[in-house]
Amino acid sequence: MRLSERRSDVSDVLPVAELRRLMREGKQTLIRQFRDGPATVPAASQLVRQISQHVDGVITQLWQQGDLPRGAALVAVGGYGRGELYPHSDVDVLVLLPDDMAEPHGQALDPEATPDPRRAGVEAFITACWDIGLEIGSSVRTVDECVAEAQADVTVQTAMLEARFLCGTRKLFEQFRRWTADVLDPAAFLRAKTLEMQQRHVKYENTPFSLEPNCKESPGGLRDLQVVRWVAQGAGLGRSWAELVKKGLITRFEATQLQRNEGLLRLIRARLHTIAGRREDRLVFDLQTAVAESFGYASTPERRASEALMRRYYWAAKAVVQLNQILMLGIEEHVSGSRDAPMRPIDDRFFDRGGLVEVASDDLYQRDPHAILQTFLVFQRSHGCKGLSARTLRALYNARELMDAKFRADPVNRATFMEILQQPQGQTHVFRLMNDTSVLGRYLWVFRKIVGQMQHDLFHVYTVDQHIMMVLRNVRRFFIAEHTHEYPFCSQLAAHWDKPWLLYVAALFHDVAKGRGGDHSDLGAVEVRRFCRDHRIARDDARLIEFLVKEHLTMSRVAQKEDLSDPDVIDAFASHVKDPRRLTALYLLTVADIRGTSPKVWNAWKGKLLEDLFRATLRALGGAKPQMDAEIELRKQESRQLLALHSMLPGAEEALWKTLDLNYFARHDSNEIAWHARALNRRADTPQPLVSARLSPVGEGLQVLVYAPDRQDLFARICGYFDAAQFSILDARVHTTRAGYALDTFQVITPFFDQAYRDLIALVEHQLMATLTEEGLLPEPSRGRLSRRVKSFPISPRVQLRPDERAQRWVLSVSASDRSGLLYSIARVLARHQINLQLAKISTLGERVEDTFLVDGAVLQHNRSQIEFETELLDALG
Numbered sequence: 001m002r003l004s005e006r007r008s009d010v011s012d013v014l015p016v017a018e019l020r021r022l023m024r025e026g027k028q029t030l031i032r033q034f035r036d037g038p039a040t041v042p043a044a045s046q047l048v049r050q051i052s053q054h055v056d057g058v059i060t061q062l063w064q065q066g067d068l069p070r071g072a073a074l075v076a077v078g079g080y081g082r083g084e085l086y087p088h089s090d091v092d093v094l095v096l097l098p099d100d101m102a103e104p105h106g107q108a109l110d111p112e113a114t115p116d117p118r119r120a121g122v123e124a125f126i127t128a129c130w131d132i133g134l135e136i137g138s139s140v141r142t143v144d145e146c147v148a149e150a151q152a153d154v155t156v157q158t159a160m161l162e163a164r165f166l167c168g169t170r171k172l173f174e175q176f177r178r179w180t181a182d183v184l185d186p187a188a189f190l191r192a193k194t195l196e197m198q199q200r201h202v203k204y205e206n207t208p209f210s211l212e213p214n215c216k217e218s219p220g221g222l223r224d225l226q227v228v229r230w231v232a233q234g235a236g237l238g239r240s241w242a243e244l245v246k247k248g249l250i251t252r253f254e255a256t257q258l259q260r261n262e263g264l265l266r267l268i269r270a271r272l273h274t275i276a277g278r279r280e281d282r283l284v285f286d287l288q289t290a291v292a293e294s295f296g297y298a299s300t301p302e303r304r305a306s307e308a309l310m311r312r313y314y315w316a317a318k319a320v321v322q323l324n325q326i327l328m329l330g331i332e333e334h335v336s337g338s339r340d341a342p343m344r345p346i347d348d349r350f351f352d353r354g355g356l357v358e359v360a361s362d363d364l365y366q367r368d369p370h371a372i373l374q375t376f377l378v379f380q381r382s383h384g385c386k387g388l389s390a391r392t393l394r395a396l397y398n399a400r401e402l403m404d405a406k407f408r409a410d411p412v413n414r415a416t417f418m419e420i421l422q423q424p425q426g427q428t429h430v431f432r433l434m435n436d437t438s439v440l441g442r443y444l445w446v447f448r449k450i451v452g453q454m455q456h457d458l459f460h461v462y463t464v465d466q467h468i469m470m471v472l473r474n475v476r477r478f479f480i481a482e483h484t485h486e487y488p489f490c491s492q493l494a495a496h497w498d499k500p501w502l503l504y505v506a507a508l509f510h511d512v513a514k515g516r517g518g519d520h521s522d523l524g525a526v527e528v529r530r531f532c533r534d535h536r537i538a539r540d541d542a543r544l545i546e547f548l549v550k551e552h553l554t555m556s557r558v559a560q561k562e563d564l565s566d567p568d569v570i571d572a573f574a575s576h577v578k579d580p581r582r583l584t585a586l587y588l589l590t591v592a593d594i595r596g597t598s599p600k601v602w603n604a605w606k607g608k609l610l611e612d613l614f615r616a617t618l619r620a621l622g623g624a625k626p627q628m629d630a631e632i633e634l635r636k637q638e639s640r641q642l643l644a645l646h647s648m649l650p651g652a653e654e655a656l657w658k659t660l661d662l663n664y665f666a667r668h669d670s671n672e673i674a675w676h677a678r679a680l681n682r683r684a685d686t687p688q689p690l691v692s693a694r695l696s697p698v699g700e701g702l703q704v705l706v707y708a709p710d711r712q713d714l715f716a717r718i719c720g721y722f723d724a725a726q727f728s729i730l731d732a733r734v735h736t737t738r739a740g741y742a743l744d745t746f747q748v749i750t751p752f753f754d755q756a757y758r759d760l761i762a763l764v765e766h767q768l769m770a771t772l773t774e775e776g777l778l779p780e781p782s783r784g785r786l787s788r789r790v791k792s793f794p795i796s797p798r799v800q801l802r803p804d805e806r807a808q809r810w811v812l813s814v815s816a817s818d819r820s821g822l823l824y825s826i827a828r829v830l831a832r833h834q835i836n837l838q839l840a841k842i843s844t845l846g847e848r849v850e851d852t853f854l855v856d857g858a859v860l861q862h863n864r865s866q867i868e869f870e871t872e873l874l875d876a877l878g
Contacts, residue, residue, distance in 0.1 A: 013065045019058055020132040026054045031087050035274050039295045041263035044270040051085040055134065059093070060167045062128055067121040071098040073168030075176070078137075081162035086270055088279035091129075092137040092159065094146070095122055096172050102142045143176045150180050154192040157184060158230055186335050189234040194328065195799075195870050197227050199863060202802050208317035209466040211310075211454060215269050216281040220317025222265050224324040225258065231328070235335050249330050250323075253398070258323055261316040268313060271295070283313065302517065307454050314452030314463060321436060322397060329356070329390035336796065350378050355795045355815065356389040357382065365399035369407055372399060373416040373443065376434055380426040383850075386798065386815055388433065396437045403442035414535050417443065421501040428473045431508075435469060446512050446527050453515045462597075464514045470596035471589075472507040475500075478588055482841055482852070484663045486804070489611055490591055491666070492629060493584050502541055505531070506548035506589055525550035547582060548589050555590040559609040564616060573613070574620040583621065587614045632662070638670035639677065646678055653677040659737040663839075667733055671697060672745065679705055689772040693761045701730070701749035702757075704764060708772055710742040715837045716778055716827035721771040722748055723781055723824040725764070732823070734840040778832075781825045781876075797877035799870050801860070809838060810860050812853040816877040822849060825876040833859045833869045 014022075034047045056076075063074050078092035079085065101119065122140055129136045141149065150157040160180045165173045201219045204210065208220030216222045233239050237247045241255040250258070268291065272280050275290045283291070285306075289299075292309035299305045333339040343351035343358060349371050351358040357379050364371050375392065379385055388396070407413060420430060434440035441448030450464040462470060477483040478494035494500070509531065513523030528549045532542035554576065562569045577583045590610060595602045636657070643653060656677055665673065679692040689708035696703045706718055715734065722729055731747035752760075797816040804811050814826060823842065830837060835857035842851050859865045 014061060016128055016131050019062060023054075023058045023132050023134065026058075027051060027087070030054065031274055034270065035294075039267060039271060041260075041267050044267035045263065047270055048084040048086055048266065051087065051089075052080060052083045055080070055085060055091055056166060058132065059091070059129065059134065062132065063125065063167050066125045066128065068125060068168070069097060069101060069119075069121060071169050071172060072096060072101075072122070073170065073172045073176075074166040075173060076164040076166050077159040077162060079162075081159070081164040083164065084266075086279075087273035088135075088277075089273075090137045090279075091134050093129075093139075093166070094160075094163065095125070095138065095140045096146070096168070096176055097122070097140060097142045098172065099142050099144065102145060143172065143179055146176055147179050147183055151183055154189065154196065157189065158193070161230055161233055184234055186231075186235040190231045190332060190335050191874065192867070192871070193227055193231050193234075194332075195867050195874075197224070197328075198800070199866060199870075205462075206802070207462065207466050208321055209314055209452065209463040211462065212282055212284045213313070213317065214282045215265055215272065215313070218317070220320040220324075222262070222269065224320055225262050225265075228324055228327045228331070231331050235331055237331065237334065244327075249334070250327065251394075254323060254326070254394075257319060261319050261323075264312070264316045265320070268309075283310065303515075307515075310454050311452045318436070318438070318452070322393065322438070325436075326390050326393045326397065329393070332796070333390060338796065346378055346382060350375070352382065352385060353389050355384060355386045355798075357385050357387070357392055358389040359392045359395050362391065362395055365395055365402060369399075369402050370410070370412050370416070372396065372403065372407075372439060373413050373420070376430050376439070377416055377420050377423075379433070380420060380423050380430045388437075393437065396439065400438055400442060403439065405445075408443055408445060409534075413443070418535055418537075421504055427501075427504055428476045431472055432469055435465060441465075444508070444512075444531075447508070450512055450514055455514065464511050467596055468508060468511055471510065471592045472504060474592035474595050475503045475507050475588060478592070481663070481666050482839065484666050485661070485839075487591065488662050490588055491662075493588060495666075497584065497588075499541065502545055503548070503585060503588060505537075505545050506552070506585070507592065509545075509549050510552040510589065510593065521550050521553060544582060544585060548585055551576070551586060552589055552593060555586050555610065555613065556594060559613045560606065564609065564612055570613075570616045570620050574617045577617065577621075580618060580621050583614065583617055632665045635665060635668075635670045635673060639674040642670065642674035643677060646674075648678060648681060652681055656680050659739045659741070660735070660743070661738070664735050664743070668745070672703075676705060676707075676743065676745075680707055683707075689769055691765045691769045691772070693764045695757060695761075696747060701747060702761065702764065704746045704748060704768070706742065706744045706746070706768070706772070708742055710736050710740055712834055712836060713778060713831040714742055714772070715744070715840070716824065716831040717771055717774075718744065718746070718768070719824035719827040720779055720781070721768050722746070723821040724779065725767065726750055726752070726820065728820055729823050729842060732840050732842040734837060736838060778828050781821045781828060797874050799873050799877070801866065801870060804854065809854055809856045812855050814849070814851045814853070814873070814877065816849055818849045822877070823851070826851065826853075826873065829869070829873045829876050830855065832872075833857065833865075835859060835869070 030047060030050050034043055037043055059074070073096040075081075075094040075096055076083075076092070077094050079089055080092050085091065119140075126136065126138050126140075129138070146156075146160060150160055157180070160176075161184075163173075163177065163180075200217060200223065204214060204218040206219065208218055210218065214221060229239060232244055232249070237249055238244050241250065241258050244250045245252055245255050268283070269281060271291050271294050272283065272287060275287055275294065280287065288306035288310060289304070292305035295309055297305035297308045338354055341354060343353045346352055346357070349360050349364060349368070351360060357375060359365075359371075359375070361367075375388070375396070379388065421427070423430075431440060434443075435451075441451050447465065447468075450468075453464040455462075455464060455467070474487075478487060478490045479497070479500050481491075484491040497503075505528065509524050509528040511520060511524065512527055513520040516523055525546050529542065529546050531537075532545060537545070555573075558564075558569065558573050564570065574583075577586060587610065591607070594606065640650070640653065644650070668676070675692075675694065680690065683690055687709060689706065691707075692705040693702050706714075708714060719729065727748040727750045729746055729748050733745045735743045737743055750760075795815070795817045798814075800811075800813040802811055803809075816822065827837075830853070835855045837853055837855055839854035840851070841853075842849070859869055
């Protein structure tokens with residue numbers, strides 16, 4: 001019998017043993033009824049509600065028969081506050097005390113003082129909760145203490161947002177609700193929860209498609225839906241999907257989708273708890289089959305029961321990710337007031353709204369279905385745009401049914417898709433965005449079949465579609481100079497590859513036929529052959545793409561399983577690939593494929609085997625070494641010739657060059673390399689900073705070289721000088737030599753630049769060198785005046801922090817409106833948090849800056865300090 005079925009009578013005092021029995025038996029009855037019944041969404045909703053009500057009855061009885069302080073109140077918070085308790089959830093409660101029971105602060109405690117007996121009653125109540133079997137999480141505070149905690153900790157603020165009165169003094173609870181609501185700043189709360197969500201997503205690989213997802217915490221999990229409700233409630237928009245519909249934030253259709261997918265996630269989590277017999281929110285392999293069978297799925301020769309369940313989960317999680325993005329952007333627009341901000345026209349169908357692509361009308365796609373793919377081409381070409389607006393995402397979500405067979409066969413759409421593939425940049429972001437919005441699977445119907453398709457092996461940690469996205473990303477990074485430190489040899493090969501898009505197509509199709517039975521390489525080759533024919537790809541290019549898809553596992557197999565010292569093995573492989581062009585493409589795709597399976601799969605040994613096979617096969621084919629080596633040697637030779645013109649002794653540059661890596665030579669031309677060597681001749685090991693400036697070779701402003709022993713605040717001090725001297729930094733290339741020196745090159749301009757540039761050069765060299773020898777605190781940054789254009793088209797600052805490919809450093813991406821002193825403001829925050837700068841790429845796009853930094857530091861290893869850093873950085877950007 002559940003306690004809620006008993007007559008409520010305060011005089012009916014039950015011993016702890018009886019309450020423990022009632023608690024256990026009532027809960028077990030509810031779980032048993034759920035476990036033995038059909039796996040339906042209403043059953044899960046009823047379960048979590050009934051468990052919460054059962055706990056209400058037990059804990060209220062315990063409170064009423066305890067010796068609790070007069071005027072106190074018992075409050076449910078967190079999930080318990082929402083009235084949702086899963087079979088093994090924690091029970092979070094807050095004991096509200098009257099003001100006269102506040103803990104003394106700032107006073108020495110008297111060891112002989114008599115403890116407040118009223119607090120002893122609270123401690124006895126909490127102990128009794130544990131004794132009866134409640135896994136309780138408790139806090140004891142006065143209202144004033146709650147307000148102070150809420151101001152200091154967003155997690156506490158969130159828990160209090162969902163507070164629910166249980167028993168005690170309701171007047172005190174109402175005071176608590178009013179006061180904690182008064183201190184909530186909607187904008188600050190939204191920003192904190194957004195950063196917290198981004199941090200959580202990074203923890204779970206930024207994908208809902210890991211093979212063992214957390215149905216609560218992973219992207220697309222229940223927490224993403226809770227975050228939306230929290231920030232909506234904080235903004236005064238409502239607590240439920242129905243209330244958000246009334247406020248116009250979502251449509252009725254979207255509310256229905258939210259309820260349906262939330263119900264499925266709730267059902268899966270409840271089944272997980274029931275089957276695991278503990279609090280388990282991860283769909284681990286060990287439990288997937290049991291959970292699937294509880295849903296009624298059965299394994300067949302073609303498909304496991306767990307695959308059917310997980311595919312259903314992934315589709316729900318994907319929908320949650322899409323709807324979460326739409327809603328979070330919509331709430332941000334509501335809170336910031338950016339909905340009414342002016343927009344910059346991109347063309348007659350799209351606008352730029354604060355760095356997001358916005359459709360000109362809600363019915364654009366219904367009127368012109370060609371605009372669906374054009375959206376992504378516009379996004380790809382508009383370098384100032386970082387995503388799609390809530391309105392655009394909503395329009396795409398509602399246009400999915402338009403992408404039918406006729407849409408896929410339309411020559412205009414096929415031409416647009418090829419344009420996206422062949423753009424000089426942006427493929428990684430645009431294809432991920434197309435996949436996230438379900439457009440990629442609707443256009444490439446064969447791709448849709450592997451969305452959410454599991455891979456049961458020992459090395460893949462992503463679903464097939466997410467693995468393909470990872471491989472595409474890896475291939476794309478081979479062609480980006482800033483990533484040469486990750487794959488140096490691949491970057492060398494890619495530097496002179498003429499058609500990167502051929503590799504992108506191969507990456508998209510290499511695993512597209514998985515899960516059908518048969519050899520997915522052969523089946524994929526058939527699919528990509530059809531794609532090439534439909535999209536009118538030239539015969540030679542189509543044959544290369546088909547070869548790559550068909551043979552994408554061959555090189556890995558030969559490298560890891562055959563004797564590479566056997567000439568017959570090498571000759572056989574060389575005969576198979578036929579020419580150096582195919583070999584190069586296959587090597588690049590193979591490395592990208594292996595690196596896209598799991599962060600743990602790739603290692604230096606596998607890299608060496610593949611590289612050894614590549615070099616041996618290249619020799620067998622009569623080819624030459626990668627051209628990037630020749631390019632670097634050419635740059636060095638040209639640099640030596642320039643040095644000779646300046647009467648520098650032959651070989652004098654070698655001491656410096658030995659301390660520099662490939663990335664340095666890839667990012668500087670021969671003129672700059674020679675200038676650096678000349679400036680640092682016989683001074684490369686000096687402990688004193690060296691500054692050299694010259695007229696910029698591009699014809700605008702100055703180019704400034706800084707060479708100094710590296711230290712944490714060096715970059716900030718350099719930026720601080722340029723800020724104070726009213727220079728704007730257009731570009732910064734930062735390197736750290738193997739000897740521990742910073743070798744940084746800056747492109748700067750100033751409004752005071754005139755014909756007396758020699759005096760300005762001398763002034764910069766003298767003042768900057770003096771600045772770098774100073775000690776003490778960094779000066780405050782100037783607050784640069786915003787241009788009229790920025791005021792008319794404001795850009796919301798955005799910060800993204802994610803681990804790099806090797807998970808040893810972090811990639812920090814910053815987007816904001818440009819102003820003088822902005823880079824110094826960023827550098828000060830880095831220095832203040834003792835974050836080391838490894839690499840910086842400064843990019844100014846009109847009135848917008850897009851800066852990328854490769855950083856590391858102890859502060860980034862802890863969630864709380866990382867959020868503090870990101871918050872401070874956002875404040876600096878604003």
